Amino acid sequence: MKTSLRIFLFILSLLAIILTIYTFKYYPVRADLLDILIFIALTLVLEAFPVEIPGRQIALSMGFIMTYAGILLFGAPFGILVNGLASISPEEFNFKRHHAKNFIFNRANLVICAGLSGLLYEHLGGLNLEFGWRYSLVALFVALIYWLINVTLVSLVVAIDKGRAFLGTWVYHISNMSIITYLLHFFLSLVIAQSYKLLGPVVMPIYIVPIFIARYLIILLGEVNKTYDRAISSLIKLLGIFDGYTSGHSLRVAQLSEDIAREMGFSESRIEKIRNAAMLHDLGKIGLPQSLLNKPDTLTYEEWDQIYRHPIVGEDISREISRFKEVPVWIRHHHERYNGTGYPDGLRGESIPVESRIIACADTFDAMTTDRPYSNRKSIEEAKAELLNVSGRQLDPDIVNALLRVLEKDSSLYLAGSKIKEKDE
Numbered sequence: 252m253k254t255s256l257r258i259f260l261f262i263l264s265l266l267a268i269i270l271t272i273y274t275f276k277y278y279p280v281r282a283d284l285l286d287i288l289i290f291i292a293l294t295l296v297l298e299a300f301p302v303e304i305p306g307r308q309i310a311l312s313m314g315f316i317m318t319y320a321g322i323l324l325f326g327a328p329f330g331i332l333v334n335g336l337a338s339i340s341p342e343e344f345n346f347k348r349h350h351a352k353n354f355i356f357n358r359a360n361l362v363i364c365a366g367l368s369g370l371l372y373e374h375l376g377g378l379n380l381e382f383g384w385r386y387s388l389v390a391l392f393v394a395l396i397y398w399l400i401n402v403t404l405v406s407l408v409v410a411i412d413k414g415r416a417f418l419g420t421w422v423y424h425i426s427n428m429s430i431i432t433y434l435l436h437f438f439l440s441l442v443i444a445q446s447y448k449l450l451g452p453v454v455m456p457i458y459i460v461p462i463f464i465a466r467y468l469i470i471l472l473g474e475v476n477k478t479y480d481r482a483i484s485s486l487i488k489l490l491g492i493f494d495g496y497t498s499g500h501s502l503r504v505a506q507l508s509e510d511i512a513r514e515m516g517f518s519e520s521r522i523e524k525i526r527n528a529a530m531l532h533d534l535g536k537i538g539l540p541q542s543l544l545n546k547p548d549t550l551t552y553e554e555w556d557q558i559y560r561h562p563i564v565g566e567d568i569s570r571e572i573s574r575f576k577e578v579p580v581w582i583r584h585h586h587e588r589y590n591g592t593g594y595p596d597g598l599r600g601e602s603i604p605v606e607s608r609i610i611a612c613a614d615t616f617d618a619m620t621t622d623r624p625y626s627n628r629k630s631i632e633e634a635k636a637e638l639l640n641v642s643g644r645q646l647d648p649d650i651v652n653a654l655l656r657v658l659e660k661d662s663s664l665y666l667a668g669s670k671i672k673e674k675d676e
């Protein structure tokens with residue numbers, strides 16, 4: 252373990268211990284033993300089954316629902332007690348897979364989140380407020396503070412452990428977090444806390460069932476998405492049978508489009524849609540004869556017409572199969588040019604969706620660096636020079652710049668024969 256990480260974990264643990272002693276010394280635990288046992292038991296059950304949010308890299312533990320309901324009902328010491336003791340998932344004891352540093356960080360992090368937000372809640376008078384708008388706003392404000400402390404501490408430990416810049420890691424975690432899911436969890440905490448206050452422990456089983464149903468639905472959604480991604484991969488492979496070029500081409504364009512979008516600071520959910528559109532961008536070529544796709548000499552008017560139509564056919568097919576409603580339109584415009592001379596609609600500049608402009612850049616780069624029947628592949632340096640040459644006419648100059656920055660990091664990743672594979676493989 253790095254020395255800097257050791258020092259950080261030591262300071263964090265020390266803070267957690269001081270906070271715990273301070274809170275228990277000056278703030279009474281207002282709950283009785285039965286409340287404590289019920290909350291600890293339910294939090295343990297929920298923590299044992301974390302849910303991976305589809306398309307995100309963060310597993311959201313549902314224990315937050317119970318912990319936060321506990322804070323709302325009984326204040327800071329109760330929050331520390333439940334979060335520090337109960338929100339331990341069985342996985343955390345698997346020291347072969349998870350290093351002890353994870354265990355120490357998680358405990359300290361949860362105690363600090365619950366302790367600080369609990370104290371803030373008590374100081375804002377949350378425990379004595381009647382249920383209403385004012386109370387809900389205080390509860391929401393404190394939940395957001397809890398979230399901010401959590402994201403900041405997680406970003407700090409990742410930045411120190413992996414040697415990354417703190418700010419970039421913080422922004423990454425913020426954009427990866429599903430605020431909707433968080434708000435939903437907050438809302439459930441609020442409902443549980445209020446009904447517990449009114450009706451007592453008897454109310455708990457009523458909530459556990461819907462929580463597990465919600466959890467099951469989220470898992471089901473994840474499975475549906477995986478199946479869908481596999482179907483898309485099969486379709487792309489099928490396209491590859493018609494035209495050996497297109498299958499690898501789609502994967503490389505998808506990877507490059509994703510990385511350009513990330514470089515431009517797009518959110519993860521938007522990046523996922525762009526990747527999907529890039530994978531499917533040439534789907535409209537299905538059914539076009541191989542002789543036409545690989546024809547080295549000049550095309551006839553009729554042949555051009557067929558090529559011209561592939562973005563429109565792609566738009567049509569993807570309307571049926573893409574799970575994102577924006578994707579078909581982006582596919583339609585992936586051959587538009589920045590100066591308005593592209594097809595099928597001759598859109599220009601900003602009127603072309605930015606996602607289509609990104610795919611066009613990635614598509615152009617891949618065409619340049621792959622052997623085609625009508626042209627030999629260019630070297631990376633030649634391709635970069637050519638990109639700068641067409642920048643502002645065929646391609647959006649800002650996106651060309653983002654692409655050049657991506658290539659600066661590791662251009663070999665995007666060349667034909669690279670190891671780019673489907674995400675779920």
Ligand SMILES: [Fe+2]
Pocket residue numbers: 532533561585586
């Ligand atoms: Fe195309």
